[in-house]
Amino acid sequence: MSSLTPRRERLTDSEGGSQMSLSVDRSQTLEIDALELVESCLTEAGWDFQRDEDDETLQCIAASKWGDMGGMFANRVEPPAMHFSITLDVKPTETRRQALAELVMMANERLWLGHFDYWSDEGVIIFRHAIPMLDRVEPESGEIRAVMAAGLDAVNMFVPAFNFVIWAGKTPREALEAALFETAGEA
Helix, strand or coil, X not given: CCCCEEXXXXXXXXXXXXXXXXXXXXXXXXXXXHHHHHHHHHHHHCCCEEECCCCCEEEEEEEXXXXXXXXXXXXXXXXXXXXEEEECCCCCCHHHXXXXXXXXXXXXXXXXXXXXXXXXXXXXXXXXXXXXXXXXXXXXXXXXXXXXXHHHXXXXXXXXXXXXXXXXXXXXXXXXXXXXXXXXXCC
């Protein structure tokens, strides 16, 4: 398996100033498979997973308190990053599009790692985070475990709010307050 290693170069701009540029050194091949580390973390956490045929992505099951959610890790070459996402098992409706977009923004203000996106064309809400991979070929296992935990925490905390907006017709603020109150009440 070949891998790309980013290389930093100093360039001089037209005014003689120095600029940083990133280029990729394609001459190096490495025998490190970053997804093997992800598989190890998934196994340790008890998450079911399967590597895709392209050998660059892993599909996994994130068992939240609201049911199983589809997750994915993808090792990207350009830009070099390990991408993680969880697709929420909610059914967004077109009529609630603006309210959902506002709720996504409000939920993101409360996240310490990762963020939610609402992809209205596909009709899905996802949690996602990318781990930059410049100057290295794999993330640390702690980084992988941290995004898994942050994703599952975010799903557990905010799925009720998304459902309150979609199915109960609540405003984003009402939905968020209700979901956060329920979460706090479980502590």
